[in-house]
Amino acid sequence: MKITLIGTAAAAALVAGSAMAQDTPIRIGLMLPYSGTYAQLGANITDAMQMAMEERNNGGVEVEYVQLDSEADPSAAVENARRLIDRDQVDILVGPVHSGVAMGMVQVVRQTGTPLIIPNAGVLAATGELCAPNIFRTSFSNWQPAYPSGFVAYEAGARTAVTLSWDYGAGHDATGGFAQAFTEAGGEVVEQLFLPFPDTNFQPLLTQIASMNPDAVFVFFAGGGAVQFLNDYNAAGLHGTIPLYGSGFLTDGVLDAVGDAADGVQTTLHYADGLDNAVDGPFREAFEARTGRVADVYAVQGYDTGQLIAQTLEAVGGDISDLDAFLEAMGEQTIASPRGEFTFSDAHNPIQDIYLREVRDGQNVMIGVAYEDLADPATGCTM
């Protein structure tokens, strides 16, 4: 585990000559995976978030970042979140990527009242039964990108499907969303297969799928695990034989590493390559110039987290002492995202278009809108 404290020189320089509502820097704690299968996701979220903050002069205040490697380890989540809040005295918490880690963070901030902005983890409860005035998500619920896939697969002619994912909250929520829509449309999910997170021993499961020979396969995998899965699906002779669907995390940020093993795979997600809006092009250029990496959905979510924090700070004149006013202002923000503009539901989850994408020449090309303005049902949220 590494903890680094980074002051932003740019922010300090900017603030030096200006009056500030806040006489001490605002501390933002980042609890994200910087190692393991989700390491690349954490890096993209962090870099894009800081880029958005700088573009907006940090909302007019001085900020400090405290970074903590969550290691995507749910068992350390409560302790790590407490450390950031109690020892490092962060004012705002940003994280995590992994739904299991999110459960620990949510538990802590429901007690402390610390504003939490989730830049990835899609666990339903965070904006469902455990929703709270201080919990926001700039990403998605795991149901959101998965649900439209069920209709896509059915409309393409599939009548039977098998789902496969890691055996933790995100996998269950995503495959559940697909199964719900596929069944509503008239299809039948004949088997739901799981393997422990972050295992990549896919071979026995692929053999099982080949013998069941369903019309479609839907999966939830991301990061390093998604690369391995796409390569193994191809090597098992299933690519091009049994149509593969997934939440778009399956093919986002991984195409350079899989060659043509993902060609033609259709996924659904709240982002795609080459979207036609005024924000996306400049965002991608700036991100690539800053990091040397191509932007993906995780960079978008990080960017929008930075935009949300900066916009809200601007809205309250940099004064976070009235926490209720700060949180209320946060919920009212409209985010001009590279994914397209979005607002927050009452449960603080983005209401957003879900795109249908197809992998062509190393790009997640947008081939349609699978579901417009999709809001998570926020089951159990009584805020």
Ligand code: PHB
């Ligand atoms: C999650 O754990 O909710 C999760 C992780 C990685 C993703 C998407 C969702 O790409």
